[in-house]
Amino acid sequence: MVAYTSTPSDVEMGLEERTVVLVEKKSSTGWIWKVSVALLLVALCFGGVLLFAWYWNGQPEMTRSGQTEALIEKNTAEKTDPHYTLRRISSKAKAAIHLEGSYDDDESLKDELEWKNGQGQAFAQGGFRLVNNQIVIPQTGLYFVYSQASFRVSCSDGDEEGTGKHLTPLSHRIWRYSDSIGSKASLMSAVRSACQSTAQEDSYGDGQGWYNTIYLGAVFQLNRGDKLWTETNQLSQLETDEGKTFFGVFAL
Template sequence: MANYTSAPADVESGLVEKTVVLVEKPSSTGWMGKVLGGLFIVALCLGGVMMLSFYWNRSESMLKSGQTAALTKTEADEKTDHHKTLKQISSKAKAIHLVGSHQAKTKSSKEKLEWKYNVGQAFAQGGFELVDNQIIIPETGLYFVYSQASFSVSCSDDDAEGKDARGRLTSVSHRIWRYAESMGVKDSLMSAVRSACHVGPTQDNAFRDGQGWYNAIYLGAVFRLNQGDKLWTETNMFAELETEDGKTFFGVFAL
């Protein structure tokens, strides 16, 4: 009888299948790459924001500089235009302004208030003329006529002109006359009177101490004047007039 020996494996059962499971081992190199990639993206974003902010601030600065330059230029142009306009107006203005000068009475002349246009701030332009102490109107139109007479009156008893029985000066006056050349008519345009050296409760002693009375008569109004009309003034108390520093003047300007 034959003997049989068992084999290590059943032949019929076939080869035993072996299953191998592959486990992926985490790589430190891949993890670092992701971190660096994220940081790179953040850096790009920050750089973009910084670049945008830089260009925005630069654009805003350039815009403000441009606006400031434009505003400065506009202001300069406006000033130039204003000066040009004033210069044009002054060059085309028709006006005359005279300052008074007191001429004392002599054997050959009478005491009078003499008007001058070639001294101080006095001038004449636009066709106005001063002839025989009278202003000649250049053309028909509306004009503003004005004049002022300033007085410094001594109220002592030593003066004789214009005093009342008590030895006090009573009044000063100033008037503007017009002579219409076309009609041959003389008329008064304006006039005013001021009482001087009044004796009152507080003034009597002052006047006795030699203190004076100071005042001015101003006249001014609009009139329609004709070409060739003549204007002049009439003032009393010439010796009491103050003519220095432009205190007494006479003028006309066209409207």
């Protein structure tokens, strides 16, 4: 905006000699609007950059969070497996063997639990062998020896009134034969009574009976060529479904 003003001159000089001076007055509001618009544009640009950065970085974080939760669920499910700990330890061992138990009244081996390799969770590595239903130790050293026998026992004593007491001893033992000893020796054993009393009816009316488990496990110094085997009573009461009865050794 431009305004024009005239300055007073000497009256005596006359109209012909009067000088007119033009003075420009600039508006003070124009530059303020320009600065405000510029600041607003800068703020919008900066906000857009922040929003884009948040979206870009947030997506991978959400993906990583979902993957972590999935891994946790997977690990939890694995650890509920009864063989998880033994498989994890034996997989890192130099030598290991894990056998599944089997028993059939119709087979020729009616007086002992038969151990199977190569079925279910069973495996052998590092020189271990299964010979004549016995585990043969490959090298001299420290070994962890373990076994589990599971039973399903009927506690009925045949008394219609269900009175009296009936004890069914369950036993499971691991034997060792070493040339240095020259005879067999018991490594571990346990005995349990599955039926405490028949004063009340069998807890399973459908005849399934009482369920009981004997677990053995310890560390031993064994020699090359030593043989290990098991001895179990109440073979007809054994539960040999996958994972219930097993026998194994691994090197430490």
